[in-house]
Amino acid sequence: MKFFIDTANIDQIKEAQDLGILDGVTTNPSLMAKEGITGEENIKKHYLKICEIVDGDVSAEVIATDFDGIVKEGEALAKLHDQIVVKVPMIKDGVKAIKYFSEKGIRTNCTLVFSVGQALLAAKAGATYVSPFIGRLDDISSDGLKLIEEIRLIYDTYMFDTEILAASIRHTMHVIDCAKLGADVMTGPLSSIEGLLKHPLTDSGLEKFLADYNKGK
Numbered sequence: 327m328k329f330f331i332d333t334a335n336i337d338q339i340k341e342a343q344d345l346g347i348l349d350g351v352t353t354n355p356s357l358m359a360k361e362g363i364t365g366e367e368n369i370k371k372h373y374l375k376i377c378e379i380v381d382g383d384v385s386a387e388v389i390a391t392d393f394d395g396i397v398k399e400g401e402a403l404a405k406l407h408d409q410i411v412v413k414v415p416m417i418k419d420g421v422k423a424i425k426y427f428s429e430k431g432i433r434t435n436c437t438l439v440f441s442v443g444q445a446l447l448a449a450k451a452g453a454t455y456v457s458p459f460i461g462r463l464d465d466i467s468s469d470g471l472k473l474i475e476e477i478r479l480i481y482d483t484y485m486f487d488t489e490i491l492a493a494s495i496r497h498t499m500h501v502i503d504c505a506k507l508g509a510d511v512m513t514g515p516l517s518s519i520e521g522l523l524k525h526p527l528t529d530s531g532l533e534k535f536l537a538d539y540n541k542g543k
Contacts, residue, residue, distance in 0.1 A: 327505050328382070330513035332493065334361045334372060338516045339379050345519070350382035352435070352457075352493065352513040354413070355389065370406060377407045385435045385455075387413035396423040404432045411435050411454060416444045421451045428452025435491065445477045449486040455511065460504070461494030470494070471503050478508045498522055 328349035331342045334357040342348040353376070358364070363372050373386050384407070388399040396419060400412040404427075412427060413435045414420045424434045428451060435455040436448035440463060448456045458477060460470025477490055492504040495514025498521030504512050512518075 327509065328489075328511040329519060330382075330385075330491070330511055331516060331519065332357070332495070332513040333515065334358045334363060334376075336361075336375065336379070339376060342516055342519060343379055347519070348380055348382070349511070350384060350409075350513075351376050351380055352385040352413070352491075354387050354437070370403075373403070373406055373410065377409045380409070382409065383411045383433070384409050385411045385413040385437075387437065388415075391415065391417060391419065393419040393422050393426075396420060397426055400427055400432065400434075401430075413437050413457075414453075416440075416448065421447050424448060424451040424453050437493070440473070442473065442476045442480060445473075445488075445490075446480060449481060449484075449488040453488050455489050455491040457491045457493040457513075459494035460492055460500065461496040463494075464496070471500075471507060474504055474507045474509050482508075498524075 329347050330350040330352050331339060332352045334353045339351055358369055363369055376384050386403045388396050390396045390399050396414060403410050403412050411433045414424055416436055416439050424436055427434050433454040435457055436453040437457045439445050439456050439458045445456045458473050463470035474492055489510035491511040491513060492509040493513050495512050495518050498518050501512050501518055
């Protein structure tokens with residue numbers, strides 16, 4: 327399972343990279359704005375800065391919602407760096423653009439996926455990644471994890487190459503559950519990754535080891 331961090335915060339990206347387990351980064355306009363990064367050129371520079379930190383894929387989202395606009399933005403983003411994956415929304419023109427990008431050898435991440443049907447269309451169009459937003463489904467009393475399970479079944483049945491990128495991860499148990507269900511990738515905040523480190527028995531065991539060691543001094 328690949329671990330992506332969902333942020334535009336450079337310090338958090340560096341911290342995850344230093345942990346030695348980071349495989350990539352996902353971002354979106356909201357995350358950029360949260361860091362005070364606005365304007366096309368500033369956003370592009372920030373993507374390049376992220377690519378200098380991590381070795382893996384960096385999802386960069388288009389703003390346009392029409393086919394021509396998505397293609398124009400996506401081609402420009404793809405030219406920025408080899409690590410850039412063009413993030414395209416799950417809309418009609420988005421699916422058309424994913425097919426276009428696929429034929430041009432440009433990798434894509436189909437975002438804002440909330441149903442099996444949407445995931446099926448993204449895979450048929452040749453998306454590199456599909457991003458089901460499990461946390462947002464949980465927010466409306468739907469089962470986000472069930473969606474991961476159903477997409478996994480269909481992709482395996484028809485041998486689609488599209489990777490399932492579990493997005494809108496809210497906490498550590500989301501990470502574990504997605505791993506159990508066979509998600510290829512998870513993307514979430516740094517806290518959801520660091521939560522995997524924690525267990526009270528590890529803390530108490532280490533405390534005892536250190537106490538016993540210090541007795542012998």
